Amino acid sequence: MKYMDTENPEQVPGQIDNDDTFSFHCHAEISCFNLCCRNLNLFLYPYDVIRLKQRLGITSDQFIEQYVDIVLRPSNFFPEVLLRMAENEQKTCPFLTDQGCSVYPDRPDACRTFPVEHGAFYDAETRTTDIIHFFRPPDFCMGQHENRTWTVQTYAQDQDAVTYNKMTARWAKLKRLFHADPWGKEGPDGPRAKMAFMAAYNTDRFQAFILESSFLKRYKVKSAILRKIREDEAELLKFGFEWIKFYLWGVKTKYLRPR
Numbered sequence: 001m002k003y004m005d006t007e008n009p010e011q012v013p014g015q016i017d018n019d020d021t022f023s024f025h026c027h028a029e030i031s032c033f034n035l036c037c038r039n040l041n042l043f044l045y046p047y048d049v050i051r052l053k054q055r056l057g058i059t060s061d062q063f064i065e066q067y068v069d070i071v072l073r074p075s076n077f078f079p080e081v082l083l084r085m086a087e088n089e090q091k092t093c094p095f096l097t098d099q100g101c102s103v104y105p106d107r108p109d110a111c112r113t114f115p116v117e118h119g120a121f122y123d124a125e126t127r128t129t130d131i132i133h134f135f136r137p138p139d140f141c142m143g144q145h146e147n148r149t150w151t152v153q154t155y156a157q158d159q160d161a162v163t164y165n166k167m168t169a170r171w172a173k174l175k176r177l178f179h180a181d182p183w184g185k186e187g188p189d190g191p192r193a194k195m196a197f198m199a200a201y202n203t204d205r206f207q208a209f210i211l212e213s214s215f216l217k218r219y220k221v222k223s224a225i226l227r228k229i230r231e232d233e234a235e236l237l238k239f240g241f242e243w244i245k246f247y248l249w250g251v252k253t254k255y256l257r258p259r
Protein backbone atom coordinates (compact mmCIF):
# COMPACT_ATOMS: atom_id res chain seq x y z
CA MET A 1 0.00 0.00 0.00
CA LYS A 2 2.90 2.26 -0.73
CA TYR A 3 3.39 4.94 -3.29
CA MET A 4 6.48 3.41 -4.85
CA ASP A 5 9.33 5.55 -6.03
CA THR A 6 11.15 3.58 -8.69
CA GLU A 7 13.75 4.06 -11.40
CA ASN A 8 13.06 0.64 -12.86
CA PRO A 9 9.36 -0.27 -12.95
CA GLU A 10 10.11 -3.53 -14.79
CA GLN A 11 11.56 -4.85 -11.54
CA VAL A 12 8.21 -4.40 -9.81
CA PRO A 13 5.59 -7.03 -10.77
CA GLY A 14 2.00 -6.15 -11.62
CA GLN A 15 2.44 -2.97 -13.64
CA ILE A 16 -0.71 -2.02 -15.57
CA ASP A 17 -1.23 0.59 -18.25
CA ASN A 18 -4.08 3.07 -18.32
CA ASP A 19 -6.07 0.92 -20.77
CA ASP A 20 -5.53 -2.39 -18.95
CA THR A 21 -8.42 -3.83 -16.97
CA PHE A 22 -8.51 -5.74 -13.71
CA SER A 23 -11.23 -7.52 -11.72
CA PHE A 24 -12.00 -6.42 -8.19
CA HIS A 25 -14.87 -5.92 -5.79
CA CYS A 26 -14.70 -5.41 -2.04
CA HIS A 27 -17.87 -5.62 0.03
CA ALA A 28 -19.01 -6.31 3.57
CA GLU A 29 -20.10 -9.92 2.85
CA ILE A 30 -16.74 -11.05 1.50
CA SER A 31 -14.89 -13.69 3.56
CA CYS A 32 -11.78 -11.53 4.01
CA PHE A 33 -13.73 -8.44 5.16
CA ASN A 34 -11.47 -6.18 7.26
CA LEU A 35 -8.48 -8.56 7.05
CA CYS A 36 -6.48 -5.98 5.13
CA CYS A 37 -6.85 -3.25 7.79
CA ARG A 38 -4.25 -4.56 10.23
CA ASN A 39 -0.53 -4.74 10.72
CA LEU A 40 0.10 -2.29 7.92
CA ASN A 41 2.90 -0.04 6.83
CA LEU A 42 0.30 2.53 5.88
CA PHE A 43 2.02 5.56 4.43
CA LEU A 44 0.15 8.80 4.94
CA TYR A 45 0.62 11.56 2.42
CA PRO A 46 0.06 15.24 3.21
CA TYR A 47 -3.45 15.37 1.75
CA ASP A 48 -4.40 12.26 3.76
CA VAL A 49 -3.49 14.08 6.96
CA ILE A 50 -5.64 17.08 6.09
CA ARG A 51 -8.68 14.94 5.38
CA LEU A 52 -8.24 12.73 8.44
CA LYS A 53 -7.70 15.57 10.90
CA GLN A 54 -10.74 17.37 9.48
CA ARG A 55 -12.77 14.16 9.80
CA LEU A 56 -11.65 13.69 13.41
CA GLY A 57 -12.08 17.38 14.26
CA ILE A 58 -8.56 17.75 15.65
CA THR A 59 -5.52 19.90 14.89
CA SER A 60 -2.49 18.89 12.83
CA ASP A 61 -0.45 18.76 16.05
CA GLN A 62 -2.97 16.46 17.71
CA PHE A 63 -3.15 14.20 14.68
CA ILE A 64 0.62 13.89 14.43
CA GLU A 65 0.93 13.25 18.15
CA GLN A 66 -1.83 10.65 18.38
CA TYR A 67 -1.80 8.83 15.07
CA VAL A 68 1.53 8.81 13.29
CA ASP A 69 5.04 7.43 13.44
CA ILE A 70 7.68 9.49 11.65
CA VAL A 71 10.48 7.44 10.14
CA LEU A 72 13.59 8.72 8.40
CA ARG A 73 15.08 6.08 6.12
CA PRO A 74 18.79 6.23 5.23
CA SER A 75 18.01 6.27 1.48
CA ASN A 76 15.86 9.36 1.73
CA PHE A 77 16.27 12.85 3.13
CA PHE A 78 12.64 13.44 4.04
CA PRO A 79 10.84 11.34 6.65
CA GLU A 80 8.01 8.94 5.91
CA VAL A 81 4.80 9.38 7.87
CA LEU A 82 3.05 6.14 8.81
CA LEU A 83 -0.28 5.57 10.48
CA ARG A 84 0.42 4.06 13.91
CA MET A 85 -1.40 0.76 14.33
CA ALA A 86 -3.28 0.02 17.56
CA GLU A 87 -1.42 -1.70 20.36
CA ASN A 88 -3.44 -4.90 20.26
CA GLU A 89 -2.49 -8.40 19.25
CA GLN A 90 -3.47 -7.96 15.63
CA LYS A 91 -2.11 -4.41 15.36
CA THR A 92 -5.33 -3.22 13.79
CA CYS A 93 -5.73 0.16 12.13
CA PRO A 94 -6.89 2.68 14.76
CA PHE A 95 -9.90 3.48 12.57
CA LEU A 96 -11.08 -0.11 12.14
CA THR A 97 -14.40 -1.12 13.75
CA ASP A 98 -16.50 -4.29 13.46
CA GLN A 99 -18.59 -2.49 10.89
CA GLY A 100 -15.55 -1.52 8.82
CA CYS A 101 -13.64 1.73 8.41
CA SER A 102 -14.83 4.50 10.73
CA VAL A 103 -13.26 7.23 8.58
CA TYR A 104 -14.35 5.73 5.26
CA PRO A 105 -15.27 8.97 3.41
CA ASP A 106 -11.84 10.37 4.35
CA ARG A 107 -9.79 7.16 4.32
CA PRO A 108 -6.19 7.60 3.13
CA ASP A 109 -5.19 7.44 -0.51
CA ALA A 110 -3.52 4.04 -0.10
CA CYS A 111 -6.76 2.56 1.27
CA ARG A 112 -9.07 3.96 -1.38
CA THR A 113 -6.68 3.03 -4.17
CA PHE A 114 -5.94 -0.50 -2.85
CA PRO A 115 -5.25 -2.97 -4.43
CA VAL A 116 -3.86 -0.62 -7.05
CA GLU A 117 -0.59 1.06 -6.14
CA HIS A 118 0.98 4.04 -7.81
CA GLY A 119 4.60 4.67 -8.51
CA ALA A 120 6.70 7.74 -9.30
CA PHE A 121 9.02 6.73 -12.13
CA TYR A 122 11.89 9.12 -12.74
CA ASP A 123 13.25 9.07 -16.28
CA ALA A 124 16.87 10.19 -16.02
CA GLU A 125 17.09 10.86 -19.75
CA THR A 126 14.19 13.28 -19.97
CA ARG A 127 14.46 14.32 -16.32
CA THR A 128 10.74 13.92 -15.89
CA THR A 129 8.72 11.97 -13.35
CA ASP A 130 5.80 9.88 -14.59
CA ILE A 131 3.12 8.24 -12.50
CA ILE A 132 2.75 4.52 -13.18
CA HIS A 133 0.34 1.93 -11.78
CA PHE A 134 0.44 -1.59 -10.38
CA PHE A 135 -2.30 -4.10 -9.54
CA ARG A 136 -0.99 -6.06 -6.58
CA PRO A 137 -3.64 -7.59 -4.32
CA PRO A 138 -2.24 -9.90 -1.63
CA ASP A 139 -3.25 -13.57 -1.90
CA PHE A 140 -5.72 -13.32 1.00
CA CYS A 141 -7.68 -10.56 -0.75
CA MET A 142 -10.69 -12.32 -2.27
CA GLY A 143 -11.88 -9.17 -4.03
CA GLN A 144 -9.60 -9.98 -6.97
CA HIS A 145 -11.78 -13.02 -7.77
CA GLU A 146 -15.01 -11.04 -7.93
CA ASN A 147 -16.59 -10.16 -11.21
CA ARG A 148 -16.33 -6.40 -11.61
CA THR A 149 -13.95 -4.92 -14.11
CA TRP A 150 -12.10 -1.64 -13.92
CA THR A 151 -9.38 0.45 -15.44
CA VAL A 152 -7.17 2.56 -13.16
CA GLN A 153 -9.29 5.57 -14.04
CA THR A 154 -12.74 4.03 -13.55
CA TYR A 155 -11.64 2.50 -10.26
CA ALA A 156 -10.28 5.85 -9.04
CA GLN A 157 -13.60 7.49 -9.92
CA ASP A 158 -15.56 4.76 -8.17
CA GLN A 159 -13.47 5.12 -5.02
CA ASP A 160 -13.63 8.93 -5.08
CA ALA A 161 -9.84 8.85 -5.33
CA VAL A 162 -9.25 11.30 -8.18
CA THR A 163 -8.42 14.30 -5.98
CA TYR A 164 -6.38 12.11 -3.65
CA ASN A 165 -4.40 10.63 -6.53
CA LYS A 166 -3.68 14.09 -7.95
CA MET A 167 -2.53 15.47 -4.60
CA THR A 168 -0.39 12.42 -3.88
CA ALA A 169 1.18 12.55 -7.36
CA ARG A 170 2.02 16.20 -6.76
CA TRP A 171 3.65 15.24 -3.48
CA ALA A 172 5.48 12.24 -4.99
CA LYS A 173 7.08 14.45 -7.62
CA LEU A 174 8.27 16.88 -4.96
CA LYS A 175 9.39 14.11 -2.63
CA ARG A 176 11.58 12.69 -5.33
CA LEU A 177 13.78 15.78 -5.03
CA PHE A 178 14.72 14.55 -1.56
CA HIS A 179 16.78 11.73 -3.01
CA ALA A 180 19.62 14.26 -2.91
CA ASP A 181 20.58 15.78 0.43
CA PRO A 182 19.24 19.34 0.66
CA TRP A 183 20.25 19.83 4.29
CA GLY A 184 24.05 19.94 4.23
CA LYS A 185 25.73 20.34 7.61
CA GLU A 186 22.55 21.06 9.54
CA GLY A 187 21.28 17.54 8.74
CA PRO A 188 17.75 16.16 8.47
CA ASP A 189 16.83 17.35 11.98
CA GLY A 190 17.86 20.95 11.40
CA PRO A 191 15.65 24.05 11.20
CA ARG A 192 15.13 23.92 7.43
CA ALA A 193 14.02 20.30 7.61
CA LYS A 194 11.54 21.21 10.35
CA MET A 195 10.14 24.02 8.21
CA ALA A 196 9.74 21.74 5.18
CA PHE A 197 8.02 19.07 7.29
CA MET A 198 5.67 21.70 8.70
CA ALA A 199 4.70 22.92 5.21
CA ALA A 200 3.87 19.36 4.11
CA TYR A 201 2.37 17.77 7.21
CA ASN A 202 1.33 20.44 9.68
CA THR A 203 -0.95 22.74 7.74
CA ASP A 204 -2.30 24.44 10.88
CA ARG A 205 1.14 25.64 11.88
CA PHE A 206 2.10 26.43 8.29
CA GLN A 207 -0.98 28.59 7.84
CA ALA A 208 -0.15 30.49 11.03
CA PHE A 209 3.45 30.85 9.82
CA ILE A 210 2.27 32.48 6.58
CA LEU A 211 -0.44 34.67 8.03
CA GLU A 212 0.94 35.57 11.46
CA SER A 213 4.74 35.77 11.12
CA SER A 214 6.81 38.24 9.08
CA PHE A 215 6.36 35.96 6.03
CA LEU A 216 4.11 38.40 4.14
CA LYS A 217 6.54 41.24 4.82
CA ARG A 218 9.28 39.20 3.17
CA TYR A 219 7.28 37.64 0.34
CA LYS A 220 4.67 38.99 -2.02
CA VAL A 221 1.69 36.65 -2.36
CA LYS A 222 -1.22 37.59 -4.66
CA SER A 223 -4.40 38.40 -2.77
CA ALA A 224 -6.37 35.73 -4.68
CA ILE A 225 -3.87 33.09 -3.58
CA LEU A 226 -3.91 34.38 -0.02
CA ARG A 227 -7.68 34.12 0.05
CA LYS A 228 -7.50 30.49 -1.10
CA ILE A 229 -4.85 29.71 1.50
CA ARG A 230 -7.12 31.04 4.26
CA GLU A 231 -10.19 29.14 3.08
CA ASP A 232 -9.02 25.84 1.65
CA GLU A 233 -6.45 23.52 3.21
CA ALA A 234 -5.84 21.70 -0.08
CA GLU A 235 -4.83 25.04 -1.62
CA LEU A 236 -2.69 25.73 1.43
CA LEU A 237 -0.98 22.41 0.85
CA LYS A 238 -0.30 23.18 -2.82
CA PHE A 239 1.19 26.48 -1.70
CA GLY A 240 3.29 24.58 0.84
CA PHE A 241 4.68 22.26 -1.83
CA GLU A 242 5.67 25.25 -3.99
CA TRP A 243 7.17 26.98 -1.00
CA ILE A 244 9.29 23.93 -0.13
CA LYS A 245 10.73 23.87 -3.68
CA PHE A 246 11.40 27.60 -3.54
CA TYR A 247 12.81 27.54 0.00
CA LEU A 248 15.13 24.55 -0.47
CA TRP A 249 16.07 24.66 -4.14
CA GLY A 250 15.20 28.20 -5.26
CA VAL A 251 12.62 26.92 -7.79
CA LYS A 252 10.63 29.93 -9.01
CA THR A 253 6.88 29.79 -8.49
CA LYS A 254 3.85 31.87 -9.41
CA TYR A 255 2.67 31.50 -5.82
CA LEU A 256 5.13 33.93 -4.24
CA ARG A 257 8.15 36.12 -4.84
CA PRO A 258 10.56 37.93 -2.50
CA ARG A 259 9.74 41.60 -1.83
Ligand code: SF4
Nearest residue numbers: 026032034036141143
Ligand atom coordinates in the same frame (compact mmCIF):
# COMPACT_ATOMS: atom_id res chain seq x y z
S1 SF4 B 1 -8.79 -8.07 1.71
FE1 SF4 B 1 -9.46 -7.20 -0.26
S2 SF4 B 1 -11.59 -7.88 -0.57
FE2 SF4 B 1 -11.00 -8.32 1.57
S3 SF4 B 1 -11.78 -6.56 2.70
FE3 SF4 B 1 -9.65 -6.09 2.17
S4 SF4 B 1 -9.73 -5.01 0.19
FE4 SF4 B 1 -11.74 -5.99 0.53
Ligand code: SF4
Nearest residue numbers: 037093095096101111
Ligand atom coordinates in the same frame (compact mmCIF):
# COMPACT_ATOMS: atom_id res chain seq x y z
S1 SF4 C 1 -8.15 3.86 7.34
FE1 SF4 C 1 -9.96 2.58 7.09
S2 SF4 C 1 -9.65 1.50 5.15
FE2 SF4 C 1 -7.66 2.29 5.79
S3 SF4 C 1 -6.70 0.66 6.94
FE3 SF4 C 1 -7.76 1.94 8.41
S4 SF4 C 1 -9.79 1.01 8.67
FE4 SF4 C 1 -8.87 0.16 6.80
